[in-house]
Amino acid sequence: MLLAALLVQPAAAQTVQTRETALAQDAGEYARAYGVPQAEALRRLHAQHDSVAATDAIAARYRDRLAGISVQHRPDYRYIVYLTGDDPVPEQTIRAGGMRVPIVFRTGAKASRDRVVWAITYHQAAIRAALPSPPSMGLDPRTGELVVIVGNAIAAADGGARAIDAELEKLTGVPVQVRVLERVEANLGLHGGGRLDGIDPGNGKRYRCTTGYAVTDGTRSGITTAAHCLDDMTYYDPQGGPIPLSFVGQWGWGYHDVQIHTGAAPERPLIYSDTARTIERPVEAQIAKPSTRAGDFVCHRGESSGYSCAEVELLDFAPAADLCGGPCLPTWVTVAGPSCKGGDSGGPVFSGTTAFGVVKGASYRRDGSCAFYFYMSLDYLPAPWRLVVEGGARPALLNSPP
Template sequence: MLDARLTQLTGVPVRVRALDHVDRNLGPQGGGRLDGTDPVSGKRYRCTSGFLVGDGTRTGITTAAHCLDDLSYIDPQRQATPLAFVGQWGWGYHDVQIHAGPAPARPLFFADTARTVARPVEVQRTKPSTRAGDFVCHRGESTGYSCAEVTLLDFAPSGELCGGFCLPTWVAVAGPTCKQGDSGGPVFSGTAAFGIVKGATFRRDGSCAFYFYMSLDYLPTPWTLLIETPTVITGRP
């Protein structure tokens, strides 16, 4: 087999996969938790918010760079809060943009389909500490909450989805739950934050083969993930 031959030649494990699939960014669609209107077409689109970040003075929320710049946060009661566009990084190994808004009290993220369960971010899981076979979850505005195994740690989406060709830095997670509108959503396990969803690989019948995310290791400087500070209780037992 080709993978066995390449393993013998390189001295490291190699797996060859022939994919009859199409890679796409999980572009925004109308109506959702992050809402915006395309100034050119006038159509409404959606994406999913990711994690809270800070730069030392400001607090922001992440989503995918290929989402609209002008977005509002739609809370579970369907109240809209306009967000201020801060910056966008969307090339090579990046697909993230940051919006500023009213500073929340805690770094929480929704971890269920109905947006009734909020978890605090307690730790960041780095890419070097992630392994194929790890079980991770994501919450997307289109597909809700789901979990699956990490399949690849050095995936390079085909085509020019990264402001040009993508670098092999993306982490791929098995389907079958991914759709347009999930872009920017949080990837996590328990209260550990892994990354934000960029896009997905779809089969010819339109079903989701796997999705891929940007590790939080690649947040742009000086922005860092906000983490819940444990409450220390003192006094006599």
């Protein structure tokens, strides 16, 4: 979205949201997605934010048994905690967002989250070598399985998905779920959520990216985008006015895909939260990656696809292609489509006024539609750079136990 830090615009030119109006905008998308009244959608998004400390405390308490924590939206709103072993844990209820939210414990998972993530990391090269083309893979906290995403041709050969399941389970020692999707994964090719354009000197073609968040190293103010974007880019305000930026550096290996530019110091850390770039919202907090749950309802704004919201799907995701200077580490987070396009790279992922990460890439179906996109958590901003939040303090991390 927009980085208000790099723009100087008349105050009347934009509408700046409060935390409540920002959540209300996202709640409109939630209400349409799940068929609930706007007021109920708003309560649930408040609960999503307010419950982080409680689910973090549960994750810490059951660390050795934890397979995953997820959000259930239908038929009612609750949190599901999936554990290894057979020892039962009684249901709990927490007060969050002005409502009582059940936390239900399921047992019988075959592997913990830590074990699945270790299996992805340790066996990634062997998994890629075992298949005709490299798959993408990640953890599904709803099932506690290592999800391996392959194309139709691979699934149809030599016994199909079931045979691949068995082979990879034997290789990794953890439960595997093969998903079939004909897809192509690719990087999505200053105010957060704003437009960046540049010309590649190597081929003379123009490329577009999206700005992410205002950051600081304690001395300088900057704006983020994706590392795979061009180094020499110009920011364009909503009226089309160019604002030159100064390249600081890019970090694009393994678990990074972030680039930082400097420009005029921001008046406030704002991001655009609508497709037309007429509405801004302040950035007030940052959520840590370990606190992110499958089913969290998040939004993003890309210069090509605009503003949209959807559920977090896979955690600890490693894309199929060599998009990280080689194979990517399993540190990325996926969000369901259908809204992502080339040019969204670097754009902000958020919920209300809380920042989650910056868009890296997407998986497209054969017809060109967006299956899902994936982002880099702001946990991986390169030191000493950190997120700038409203009020200028260090960002509040939504991951502290109650």
